[in-house]
Amino acid sequence: MPYEKEFATGESLWRLTTSDSVRDFEGAIRYGGPEEAVEPPVALTPPRGQDAISRIIVIDGSTVASPVRIGYPGAEAALLNLAAVVIDLQALKDIPPGSIPRPSTMRDIEDCRTLDAVLPGRNVVREDVADDTPERFFRYSVHQALAGRRVDDEHETLIETMRAITPSRRFPCPMDDCSNTIPALEGIGECACERCEQIFETDSLRLHERFEDFGSSAQAYTAMRQVVEHLAMVNIMRFFERRGWWSAFGTTAFVMDGPLAIFGMPAWLKLHVQNEVARLHAQALARGGPGVLLFGVEKSGMFLEHLKALDQSDYEGPRARLESGLALAPDRAYTHRHIALRPQEAKAHGVETDYGRRVLYKNRLGQHAVVMTPIVNTEGESRDCVGVAAYPRLGEALDIMDEFSTYLYEDGFAPLVRAHAHAAIPLKAGIGLLAELFEE
Ligand SMILES: [Zn+2]
Numbered sequence: 142m143p144y145e146k147e148f149a150t151g152e153s154l155w156r157l158t159t160s161d162s163v164r165d166f167e168g169a170i171r172y173g174g175p176e177e178a179v180e181p182p183v184a185l186t187p188p189r190g191q192d193a194i195s196r197i198i199v200i201d202g203s204t205v206a207s208p209v210r211i212g213y214p215g216a217e218a219a220l221l222n223l224a225a226v227v228i229d230l231q232a233l234k235d236i237p238p239g240s241i242p243r244p245s246t247m248r249d250i251e252d253c254r255t256l257d258a259v260l261p262g263r264n265v266v267r268e269d270v271a272d273d274t275p276e277r278f279f280r281y282s283v284h285q286a287l288a289g290r291r292v293d294d295e296h297e298t299l300i301e302t303m304r305a306i307t308p309s310r311r312f313p314c315p316m317d318d319c320s321n322t323i324p325a326l327e328g329i330g331e332c333a334c335e336r337c338e339q340i341f342e343t344d345s346l347r348l349h350e351r352f353e354d355f356g357s358s359a360q361a362y363t364a365m366r367q368v369v370e371h372l373a374m375v376n377i378m379r380f381f382e383r384r385g386w387w388s389a390f391g392t393t394a395f396v397m398d399g400p401l402a403i404f405g406m407p408a409w410l411k412l413h414v415q416n417e418v419a420r421l422h423a424q425a426l427a428r429g430g431p432g433v434l435l436f437g438v439e440k441s442g443m444f445l446e447h448l449k450a451l452d453q454s455d456y457e458g459p460r461a462r463l464e465s466g467l468a469l470a471p472d473r474a475y476t477h478r479h480i481a482l483r484p485q486e487a488k489a490h491g492v493e494t495d496y497g498r499r500v501l502y503k504n505r506l507g508q509h510a511v512v513m514t515p516i517v518n519t520e521g522e523s524r525d526c527v528g529v530a531a532y533p534r535l536g537e538a539l540d541i542m543d544e545f546s547t548y549l550y551e552d553g554f555a556p557l558v559r560a561h562a563h564a565a566i567p568l569k570a571g572i573g574l575l576a577e578l579f580e581e
Contacts, residue, residue: 217262401497
């Protein structure tokens with residue numbers, strides 16, 4: 142009965158009160174899964190121990206919103222950071238197991254470059270723009286951030302990446318009182334109605350729809366962070382392609398801090414990211430390599446909670462029921478029945494937002510993680526399919542999750558933790574990081 146434990150905290154809280162409304166509420170809510178003990182999902186056994194990976198590139202963004210002192214009361218702005226951390230895996234392996242590396246050692250191993258941008262919020266306008274509004278300033282800033290940022294001097298900007306993977310896409314005019322659709326444009330354009338103001342190419346991301354004139358625009362900042370993270374990952378992969386570094390795809394792991402998913406207003410972008418990763422994977426395969434190794438690590442959420450519940454034993458407590466090294470693949474039916482609590486026939490969970498498939502993993506030290514590999518083929522696209530083919534290079538992703546367990550925090554992932562440590566360091570954009578590292 143793993144589910145009893147899953148809700149134990151909530152239940153003990155409820156018992157503090159005995160009101161009728163609490164009883165009514167308890168009677169009405171749905172608990173996860175059936176009464177009998179849940180059988181875990183299908184176990185996957187991909188090939189392990191291939192040992193081909195020499196570098197990991199971790200992509201990790203962050204946004205910090207804060208009040209702005211100068212300006213109107215309640216003025217807000219957010220600092221967006223993007224870290225692309227390149228980790229030399231061999232150097233990390235050379236550190237004796239069990240010893241926590243000193244910060245200086247870690248600095249030698251990681252080559253960290255970050256991009257940063259300020260995103261304005263409510264009550265902030267530009268002095269030199271007549272009749273400026275905070276929302277217009279926000280839209281301008283989004284455009285500038287994506288147009289001016291590149292991970293390498295000799296490579297495309299993030300906006301060029303977006304343009305390349307979303308050809309001829311139309312989008313709604315950003316003005317509230319206009320129902321026009323704008324054809325795909327490059328840079329800055331105009332709406333057909335001729336009374337609307339400047340339209341930015343990046344208005345197609347629709348981030349401004351979560352801009353708040355009276356509250357915090359935290360949702361818009363978070364959406365922007367996701368867009369930048371996923372575009373940066375694709376941007377770096379396209380740089381590999383441009384340079385013809387097909388063998389580097391075989392030896393490099395791309396790791397996203399978080400799910401392979403784009404939520405909210407820019408969720409439409411996920412299909413294009415998915416198609417682009419699938420295209421690069423196919424290209425890499427066609428050149429005789431093993432394809433693209435990309436995975437996301439989810440550090441919270443209902444899938445991780447479910448794994449913890451599955452691993453809970455009534456008699457022996459947490460982390461006692463499943464074998465270490467077990468990788469479980471929930472299919473659509475299982476996800477709906479036990480995790481997302483949806484009708485069986487409902488549209489697959491995550492189909493609008495996820496470009497990857499989730500695997501619940503208990504690593505060799507018994508730590509829990511949710512790993513997502515990208516959807517690159519029809520097996521991956523079918524949420525009913527839980528064959529190994531649906532999870533490209535999963536064995537290597539799991540090996541990396543194991544390899545780093547020496548440096549793991551509680552179910553954390555060392556490179557991701559390090560990326561967070563670096564995320565606050567703003568560096569100038571456009572340093573030739575990748576060319577330096579990969580020209581061998
Ligand atoms: Zn318009």
